[in-house]
Amino acid sequence: MENLVKYVWQNALVPVPEVNSLDELNSMLLNWCEKQRQLRIKDWEQERQELRPLPSAPFKCSSTHMISVSKLLLFQFSRNYYSVPIEYAHRKLRVEAFVDRLEIYIRQLLTAKPMETKTNNSGVTPKTLERLDIPIDHPVKYNWLLSGVTA
Structure with a gap:
């Protein structure tokens, strides 16, 4: 340019x-x-x-991150801690980070999205995840903002 x-x-x-x-x-x-x-x-x-025609599906404008869940059922992303259900302990998750939301996947399953912030005694602020368990072949869109996320 x-x-x-x-x-x-x-x-x-x-x-x-x-x-x-x-x-x-x-x-x-x-x-x-x-x-x-x-x-x-x-x-x-x-x-x-x-020139080729534009793709029929829109481009997924997100960055992909592989993260591990700790024994305390927490994972950290972008300086925030998120809690997960007990069955996800010690598992690898895929986080699709959009500008306005996170999508958390286990294998090909959209498993959760962050809901609310809760503070614990250690000063760590884990964010609770709403359980979804939606296969990704069903298009799902969420229009919500993460409160308190810092870049």
Whole structure:
């Protein structure tokens, strides 16, 4: 992108054009861009033919993290502790971290989502997980925010 900005600056704005308003400059730049597009119309058409269609399913905008559950039935993610049911002790979980939510998986099963924050005597604040046990082939969307999550 920076090279494109440099190209436009060197080819459209050097020497500095004399204009009376920003609208006049925008119009001049738009005309220059249209001339450049017409010069490369064959390249644009060839590239358009090579493009693949967009996927039918939306891109999953999350980061994946493998975490372990401790003997205290807690796992830590992003400086927060989350508690899990006893059957998940000493197991590996997959956390899909979205901007606004976490999804916790065991194998291919969406098992839980964080619910509320509870404070214990040690100063650690585990977050309780709501049990779901939903196979991932069923699309599930949650619109909730994690309270108290710090990045």
